[in-house]
Amino acid sequence: xxxxxxxxxxxxxxxxxxxxxxxxxxxxxxxxxxxxxxxxxxxxxxxxxxxxxxxxxxxxxxxxxxxxxxxxxxxxxxxxxxxxxxxxxxxxxxxxxxxxxxxxxxxxxxxxxxxxxxxxxxxxxxxxxxxxxxxxxxxxxxxxxxxxxxxxxxxxxxxxxxxxxxxxxxxxxxxxxxxxxxxxxxxxxxxxxxxxxxxxxxxxxxxxxxxxxxxxxxxxxxxxxxxxxxxxxxxxxxxxxxxxxxxxxxxxxxxxxxxxxxxxxxxxxxxxxxxxxxxxxxxxxxxxxxxxxxxxxxxxxxxxxxxxxxxxxxxxxxxxxxxxxxxxxxxxxxxxxxxxxxxxxxxxxxxxxxxxxxxxxxxxxxxxxxxxxxxxxxxxxxxxxxxxxxxxxxxxxxxxxxxxxxxxxxxxxxxxxxxxxxxxxxxxxxxxxxxxxxxxxxxxxxxxxxxxxxxxxxxxxxxxxxxxxxxxxxxxxxxxxxxxxxxxxxxxxxxx
Numbered sequence: 001x002x003x004x005x006x007x008x009x010x011x012x013x014x015x016x017x018x019x020x021x022x023x024x025x026x027x028x029x030x031x032x033x034x035x036x037x038x039x040x041x042x043x044x045x046x047x048x049x050x051x052x053x054x055x056x057x058x059x060x061x062x063x064x065x066x067x068x069x070x071x072x073x074x075x076x077x078x079x080x081x082x083x084x085x086x087x088x089x090x091x092x093x094x095x096x097x098x099x100x101x102x103x104x105x106x107x108x109x110x111x112x113x114x115x116x117x118x119x120x121x122x123x124x125x126x127x128x129x130x131x132x133x134x135x136x137x138x139x140x141x142x143x144x145x146x147x148x149x150x151x152x153x154x155x156x157x158x159x160x161x162x163x164x165x166x167x168x169x170x171x172x173x174x175x176x177x178x179x180x181x182x183x184x185x186x187x188x189x190x191x192x193x194x195x196x197x198x199x200x201x202x203x204x205x206x207x208x209x210x211x212x213x214x215x216x217x218x219x220x221x222x223x224x225x226x227x228x229x230x231x232x233x234x235x236x237x238x239x240x241x242x243x244x245x246x247x248x249x250x251x252x253x254x255x256x257x258x259x260x261x262x263x264x265x266x267x268x269x270x271x272x273x274x275x276x277x278x279x280x281x282x283x284x285x286x287x288x289x290x291x292x293x294x295x296x297x298x299x300x301x302x303x304x305x306x307x308x309x310x311x312x313x314x315x316x317x318x319x320x321x322x323x324x325x326x327x328x329x330x331x332x333x334x335x336x337x338x339x340x341x342x343x344x345x346x347x348x349x350x351x352x353x354x355x356x357x358x359x360x361x362x363x364x365x366x367x368x369x370x371x372x373x374x375x376x377x378x379x380x381x382x383x384x385x386x387x388x389x390x391x392x393x394x395x396x397x398x399x400x401x402x403x404x405x406x407x408x409x410x411x412x413x414x415x416x417x418x419x420x421x422x423x424x425x426x427x428x429x430x431x432x433x434x435x436x437x438x439x440x441x442x443x444x445x446x447x448x449x450x451x452x453x454x455x456x457x458x459x460x461x462x463x464x465x466x467x468x469x470x471x472x473x474x475x476x477x478x479x480x481x482x483x484x485x486x487x488x489x490x491x492x493x494x495x496x
Contacts (some may be wrong), residue, residue: 001019001023001071002021002073002445003019003020003021003026003031003040003065003071003072003073003077004018004019004020004021004022004030004072004073004074004075004076004173004441004443004449004450005017005018005061005062005069005072005074005075005184005230005444006018006019006075006076006077006078006393006436006437006438006440006441006444007058007075007076007077007078007167007236007440008078008193008242008436008437008440009050009054009077009078009079009080009163009167009328010080010242010263010264011034011080011100011102011263011264012033012035012103012264013030013031013032013033013053013055014030014031014033014053014054014057015028015029015030015031015046015434015437016028016029016048016054016057016058016060016061016437016450017055017061017434017437017438017441018061018062018064018065018067018072018382019093019437019438019441020334021445021450021451022460023432023441023442023457025060025078025432025434026064026065026066026067027061027062027063027064027066027067029056029057029058029060029061029063029064029170029440030283030413031053031056031057031170031400032053033045033046033049033050033053034046034049035100035395036097037069039104039105041104041105041107041346041389042103042104042105042182043099043100043102043103043115043346043371044097044098044099044100044451045083045097045098045100045168046097046098047085047087047094047097048049048094049097050098050163050166050167050239051166051167051170054167055170055229057415058230059230062231063126065207068232069225069230069231069232069233069234070232070330071444072230072232072234073235073239073448073450074221074234074235074236074237074444074445074447074450075171075225075234075235075236075237075238075444076158076234076236076237076238076240076245076439076440076441076442076444076445076447077164077167077238077239077240077440078240078241078242078245078246078436078437078439078440079162079163079164079167079169079183079239079242080163080242081101081162081163081183081186081241081242082101082133082134082135082137082138082162082186082187082268083098083099083100083101083162083367084099084114084135084139084142084160084162084164085098085160085161085162085163085165085166086139086142086149086153086158086159086160086211087144087147087159087161087166087169088152088157088158088159088245089156089157089158089159089160089174089177090157092138092170092174093167094131094166094393094486095142095146095149095158095323096142098166099138099141099164101133102133102304102346103132104132104139104346104347104355105132105138106132106137106138106140107132107347107355107356109132109137109138109140109141110130110131110132110137110355113137113204113309114130115132118130118204119198121259121452122188122201124308125191125192125198125200125201126185126188126189126190126191126192126198126201127185127192127276127278127279127284127285127286128185128186128188128284128285128286128417128432129282129284129350129353130188130357132355133302133349133355134186134187134188135162135186135187135188135189136187136188136189136201136203136207137146137159137188139187139189139205139207140205140206140207140397143206145381150206150208150321153180153207153208153210153211154208154210155210156210156394158207158211159177159211159213159367160178160207160211160212161177161213162179162183162186162187162241164183164239164241165177165178165179165183165213168222168223168236168239168264170229171223171226171229171236172223172224172226172236174362175223176215176222176236177213178213178214178215178221178223178239179214179215179216179239180215180217180218180239180240180241180289180290180416181215181216181218181287181289181290181295182218182239182240182241182244182287182288182289182290183193183239183240183241184197184215184287184458185286185287185384186241186284186286188201189201189202189205189207189212190215191377191380192276192286192287193276194283195215195290195295196215197209197212197215204334204493205265205398209231210278211244216239217290217291217292217293218238218239218244218289218290218291218402218443219289219290219291219292219433219443219444219446219447220237220291220292220447221235221236221237221447221448222236222237222239223235223236224236227294228339230421232268232280234363235444235447235448236466237443237445237447237448238440238441238442238445238446238447239443240289240439240440240443240446241438242261242263242266242267242436243261243269243300244269244286244287244288244289244298244439244489245403245435245436245439245440245443246259246267246269246406246407246435246436246439247269247271247289247298247438247439247440248257248289248443249406249432249434249437249438249439249440249442250404250406250430250435250438250439250461251457251460251461252269252270252271252404252456253271253296253443253455253457253458254271254280254455255271255272255320256270256271256397256401257271257404258270258271258392258400258403258404259271259403259404259405259406259435260385260403260404260405260406260407260419260477261405261406261407261435261436261440262306262307262405262406262407262408262409262410262415263306263307263409264307264308265302265303265304265306265307265308265349266303266305266306266381266384266385266407267300267301267303267394268300268301268303268388268389269286269298269299269300269494270298270299270397270400270403271284271288271296271297271298272297272298272299272397273296274294274295274296274297274371275297276297276335277297277299277395277396277397278282279299279391279395280392280394280395281351281391281392281394281395282350282351282352282353283299283300283301283350283351283392284299284300284301284302284350284390285297285298285299285300286298286299286300289443291443291446291447295496299348299349299392299395299397299483300347301349301350301351301385301387301389301391301392302350303348303349303350303381303384303385304344304345304347304349305343305344305345305346306381306384306409307323307407307408307409308343308345309341309343309377309380309381310323310326310377310409311323313326313340313373313374313377314326314346315362316372317477319370319373319374320374321456323408326374326377326378326412326432327378327412327413327414327415329370329371329374330371330374330378330414331373331414331469332369332371333369333371333372333375335369335381335419336363336368336372336375336376337365337368337371337372338363338365339361339362339363339364339368339372339376339382339461339484340361340362340363340376340377340379340480340482340483341355341359341360341361341373341376341377341380342359342360342361342362342377342380342483342486342487342489342490343359343377343380343381343495344358344360344490344491345358345359347418348487348490348491350387350388350391351387351388351391351416352387352412352487352491354491354492356491356493356494357487357490357491357492357493357494358488358490358493359490360486360490361373361376362486362489363482363486374421375403377421378414378415378418379418379483380393380483381409381415381419382415382419382422382423383422383480383483384387384480385419385422385423385484386422386480387487389403389423389482400423400425401425401426402426402427402428403423403425403426403427403428403430404421404428404429404430405419405427405428406429406430406433406434406435406436407433407435407436408433410429410433411429411433413465415465416429416465416467417467417470419467420467420468420469420470421469421470421471421472421476422468422479423475424471424473424476425469426466426467426469426484427466427467428463428465428466428470429463429464429465429466429467430461430462430463430464431462431463431464452470465481
């Protein structure tokens with residue numbers, strides 16, 4: 001029997017899953033870890049806690065599957081993207097907390113870069129908008145604010161990486177300082193066309209090249225785990241940012257196919273084939289993955305608040321005790337009663353890219369209830385996705401004919417029906433919702449020959465439910481127009 005271990009290191013938890021050669025789950029383990037908010041707009045993780053929880057989960061998943069590490073064909077890694085770490089090469093010790101992708105501390109620096117006229121050059125080279133979301137300004141901040149960091153980085157003593165690099169470094173005992181092309185393309189330091197670090201951007205942000213990881217394929221052996229970590233030396237053969245991995249897990253291998261992951265944030269990726277699509281509508285051009293030297297690109301829209309909206313209703317407003325209760329609460333009313341929630345708690349992502357937008361609730365009346373607010377919250381997730389699809393259509397990447405969905409909130413039938421209704425296209429949920437971990441396993445399996453190619457992987461994908469749009473076109477247009485009016489009122493709120 002062939003087994004693959006997927007390490008799925010996410011924003012709020014670490015997870016590990018063991019899959020067999022048919023893509024079936026054989027073992028799973030998950031641990032949450034702490035979120036740190038030292039100042040308004042700052043979000044940090046403890047790098048050691050990321051590593052500890054991920055390794056604990058890897059060992060527990062193997063135990064759950066009843067296998068030893070020696071039975072594994074390979075390990076694959078999927079990771080929260082853009083989160084930035086800096087550590088000592090000599091010891092592997094992080095020199096500062098990890099700056100999480102949600103962190104906004106460098107928003108003012110991004111404003112400065114835009115004001116200096118760098119936006120078009122950065123967009124052309126990297127496919128990205130200038131935003132605090134990406135790793136570049138986070139790394140520049142660490143080099144500036146950690147005592148001695150810039151000098152040590154220039155001397156080759158420090159290593160930068162996103163979470164994939166951090167995990168591979170420690171899994172291999174410091175033998176491999178790498179990142180895959182997909183993660184590299186999320187740093188705002190990587191040229192989409194040359195597939196190399198962009199020297200002009202390194203100079204602009206005063207980042208020494210010595211600190212950067214080596215860029216490798218997403219599928220293919222990059223190193224081996226140290227035997228004492230899992231119990232055997234196992235090839236590390238797949239690396240993908242969580243959204244790229246989920247796109248592989250959804251078998252979106254043909255241009256025009258798209259998936260949407262409903263996690264902490266919401267991320268819509270459309271396969272655009274072997275050439276990057278330049279967006280005129282402030283979407284992101286990104287590398288999907290590279291295997292056997294062949295690069296697949298994607299067009300992406302990133303939403304900062306999706307499942308996190310439900311967490312807010314639970315933790316801060318106390319409307320529900322458990323996130324799963326939100327569907328029943330929202331279903332108590334036939335519509336939101338005119339209530340519109342714009343969940344811009346950490347700004348707005350694509351296609352607005354407004355770091356100063358803030359959460360807004362409009363349309364409240366004396367009759368507005370917890371159920372109306374819950375329904376407006378679910379609608380806000382679906383409506384943000386409508387904005388992304390509309391932007392993709394304007395970029396010529398559509399039209400979208402169906403949307404494959406995954407992530408925790410994809411289990412919410414009411415939300416998925418809202419999504420189909422507001423998009424006007426079918427929404428298809430697969431049997432396996434954990435497509436991020438599955439995609440990491442697929443990348444690793446392809447990297448060591450468990451599967452011959454994408455067609456064999458795609459044969460494992462099966463639909464569990466298909467949600468057909470049922471909302472009249474006029475009602476859809478009215479809902480979208482009301483949403484866009486509300487978004488305009490949320491924008492720029494936190495500007496000085």
